[in-house]
Amino acid sequence: MEHELTVDYQDDIGTLKPFPQRMTVFSRVQWDKTCIGYGKKEQSTTKGKPGYSRLDLALQSASRTIQSKVGYSKEEIKDTERYEPQDVSEFTEQVKNAARLYGAAAVGICQLNPLWLYANDQGESVSLPEGVDKAIVIAVEMAREWVALSPTAGGAAASGNGYSKMAFTAACMAEFLRNLGLQAMASGNDTALSIPLAIDAGLGECGRNGSLITHQFGSRIRLCKVFTDAPLQLDEPIEFGIIRYCETCQKCAEACPAQAIPYGERTIEGVCSSNNPGVLKWHTHAEKCLNFWRVNGVSCMNCIKSCPFSNV
Ligand code: SF4
Numbered sequence: 001m002e003h004e005l006t007v008d009y010q011d012d013i014g015t016l017k018p019f020p021q022r023m024t025v026f027s028r029v030q031w032d033k034t035c036i037g038y039g040k041k042e043q044s045t046t047k048g049k050p051g052y053s054r055l056d057l058a059l060q061s062a063s064r065t066i067q068s069k070v071g072y073s074k075e076e077i078k079d080t081e082r083y084e085p086q087d088v089s090e091f092t093e094q095v096k097n098a099a100r101l102y103g104a105a106a107v108g109i110c111q112l113n114p115l116w117l118y119a120n121d122q123g124e125s126v127s128l129p130e131g132v133d134k135a136i137v138i139a140v141e142m143a144r145e146w147v148a149l150s151p152t153a154g155g156a157a158a159s160g161n162g163y164s165k166m167a168f169t170a171a172c173m174a175e176f177l178r179n180l181g182l183q184a185m186a187s188g189n190d191t192a193l194s195i196p197l198a199i200d201a202g203l204g205e206c207g208r209n210g211s212l213i214t215h216q217f218g219s220r221i222r223l224c225k226v227f228t229d230a231p232l233q234l235d236e237p238i239e240f241g242i243i244r245y246c247e248t249c250q251k252c253a254e255a256c257p258a259q260a261i262p263y264g265e266r267t268i269e270g271v272c273s274s275n276n277p278g279v280l281k282w283h284t285h286a287e288k289c290l291n292f293w294r295v296n297g298v299s300c301m302n303c304i305k306s307c308p309f310s311n312v
């Protein structure tokens with residue numbers, strides 16, 4: 001099968017720059033007066049309604065416990081002899097098996113493209129320790145029956161549960177590699193953009209909904225990664241027709257309560273300051289999206305739920 005990169009950064013390398021983490025909408029809403037929702041307090045209009053009861057909200061809040069109370073371990077390399085596998089291919093399969101044991105629904109490995117690392121205040125990619133040149137990218141599954149409840153608190157609980165699984169899986173994976181004397185850093189949404197890394201690692205393609213679409217679970221996944229210097233075989237990007245399918249399907253755009261997902265063609269330019277220009281894709285209006293979350297009281301996943309590939 002011939003593979004093609006589904007994020008066409010090779011053609012647009014001149015304009016694409018590392019994205020500053022402070023420009024994500026979650027950050028901008030705290031400091032950028034031009035961002036929709038800046039300075040506004042919680043605006044939930046849903047409390048007490050069906051799907052947003054006290055019980056629903058308690059369930060949703062607790063779903064993030066592992067991420068919020070345990071998080072990702074950022075320990076340094078262990079003082080133990082470095083493991084040198086006889087057979088890199090076999091070792092790669094053992095590493096992927098470990099990821100599955102700890103909760104991965106899918107796992108791939110890519111060379112770490114510095115373009116996907118967040119930029120610091122000087123616009124340069126944040127630096128990782130010398131020798132760390134790969135990312136093990138892991139998708140964890142979100143439960144179908146709970147995603148189906150989006151945009152209520154039940155749907156947000158599926159998302160929160162995914163965040164907890166991300167932290168658990170990535171933290172265990174990084175510790176496993178450190179036990180072998182290898183460098184490994186667990187990461188959730190921090191440090192680097194997960195979707196382009198997942199594309200490079202062969203996990204799927206980016207759809208109109210702005211999310212990764214995997215072969216097996218559609219967009220019903222969350223992504224985490226482990227940065228490492230381990231000797232591992234790399235995967236390649238895959239192509240299974242998502243871009244062409246999305247060109248005519250617009251279900252996610254129709255299902256978005258914030259009208260934040262574009263109709264029409266992919267563009268190089270973004271639609272708000274929280275998009276990264278220079279990548280040919282459908283750019284979601286992140287400010288409109290987050291503003292709906294505030295009114296809704298909890299996060300939304302209508303664009304994941306409505307995608308036929310998510311099979312909800
Ligand atoms: S999360 Fe909800 S509001 Fe945001 S883009 Fe998806 S469907 Fe729209």
Ligand code: SF4
Binds near residue numbers: 209246249308
């Ligand atoms: S709902 Fe349709 S247009 Fe949107 S991401 Fe899924 S396949 Fe693409």
